[in-house]
Amino acid sequence: MYHSKIVGLGHHVPDTVITNQYLSNLMETTDEWIVERTGIKERRWMNPAQDTVANMAAKATHMALQRANLKETDIDFIVFATITPDYFFPGSGVLLQRELGLDGKIAALDIRNACSGFIYGLSVADQFIKTGMYKNVLVIGAEIQSTALDISTRGRNTAVIFGDGAGAAILQQSDKPGILSTHLHSDGKFAEELYVKDPGSSRPHAERQPEQILDTTTYKVVMNGNQVFKHATTRFMEVIQEALDTNHLKKEDISLLVPHQANLRISQYIQHKLALRDEQVFNNIQHYGNTTAASIPIAMSEAWSQGRIKENDVLCLAAFGSGFTWASALIRW
Ligand code: UT7
Numbered sequence: 001m002y003h004s005k006i007v008g009l010g011h012h013v014p015d016t017v018i019t020n021q022y023l024s025n026l027m028e029t030t031d032e033w034i035v036e037r038t039g040i041k042e043r044r045w046m047n048p049a050q051d052t053v054a055n056m057a058a059k060a061t062h063m064a065l066q067r068a069n070l071k072e073t074d075i076d077f078i079v080f081a082t083i084t085p086d087y088f089f090p091g092s093g094v095l096l097q098r099e100l101g102l103d104g105k106i107a108a109l110d111i112r113n114a115c116s117g118f119i120y121g122l123s124v125a126d127q128f129i130k131t132g133m134y135k136n137v138l139v140i141g142a143e144i145q146s147t148a149l150d151i152s153t154r155g156r157n158t159a160v161i162f163g164d165g166a167g168a169a170i171l172q173q174s175d176k177p178g179i180l181s182t183h184l185h186s187d188g189k190f191a192e193e194l195y196v197k198d199p200g201s202s203r204p205h206a207e208r209q210p211e212q213i214l215d216t217t218t219y220k221v222v223m224n225g226n227q228v229f230k231h232a233t234t235r236f237m238e239v240i241q242e243a244l245d246t247n248h249l250k251k252e253d254i255s256l257l258v259p260h261q262a263n264l265r266i267s268q269y270i271q272h273k274l275a276l277r278d279e280q281v282f283n284n285i286q287h288y289g290n291t292t293a294a295s296i297p298i299a300m301s302e303a304w305s306q307g308r309i310k311e312n313d314v315l316c317l318a319a320f321g322s323g324f325t326w327a328s329a330l331i332r333w
Pocket of ligand 1: 028029030033038115157160161224228232261262292
């Protein structure tokens, strides 16, 4: 029986900083409202002249490879989590493979589980390593959400939240368990509570012809914020407890919790419920907003570079988002 552990973390965010003040010039919102309700002070939005989901992922990968002391050709599988691929198809996994100069050499798998996508990807990579099929698996969470936002007062409950960026983790076969367990859930009843409807396939032919589309609102992110918030707080707690119970650990054993960065109030609620000290929870939503599948690997990469993850630490990852999907992972560093 093989185990897997994370040997390298990296991230990349676009250069363009979008402040709350800037958004307040485009819609009816204020810095005070955004900070109080979400904790977000600024986020990064892509520059179409230079950023793609795949090339941001490549930059995050290079950082992770360097930190792991590995090279591109050591990677033998790519798992790419994104709900905002560069093309409607193919997915961004193959584009990243090309960016890394690994064309035709390794397989690339795409995962569309929104904010839980990175943990789903980690779980898939862990299974492939445990079976002995692969030795070094690259797991990516990368998104460009900004171009699907309704940047007007009508869309202000999502426009102020989402940001762009990419994070990477390299999982490697190991003698001792690094990934202790992963826990994945979904409930499709709530699919339309947070979604982008188009370009969906199940429409009359005419509705999929761009020249005939008069109303493009179905191409924008729609979220029932209150409903998502309510479910998030419940599911985060459940899935963290499930991970602790599976490993016979207690909440006090968590060295660092890295929650999906959805809303600072959600992270603070979980911290309070688990009675964790500030140094046991990592948040960077203040600077990047909610970057969907990228948020956990960006946060992990920053936490690692700030010395917040040390050998033998117990790391807990947890996420909730569109689907609904939710997931957790416990990791012994
Ligand atoms: O990552 C995937 C998971 N996503 C999440 O977990 C997000 C969960 N939801 C949230 O974070 C919050 O629901 C939001 C931040 C989206 C909204 O915060 P809220 O405290 O739930 O506000 P609300 O939706 O209850 O709206 C309260 C008021 C409304 O005005 P009225 O009807 O009371 O007059 C909104 O129209 O706030 C208004 N509002 C805004 N005002 C200023 C909504 N967005 C904004 C805005 N600026 N950006």
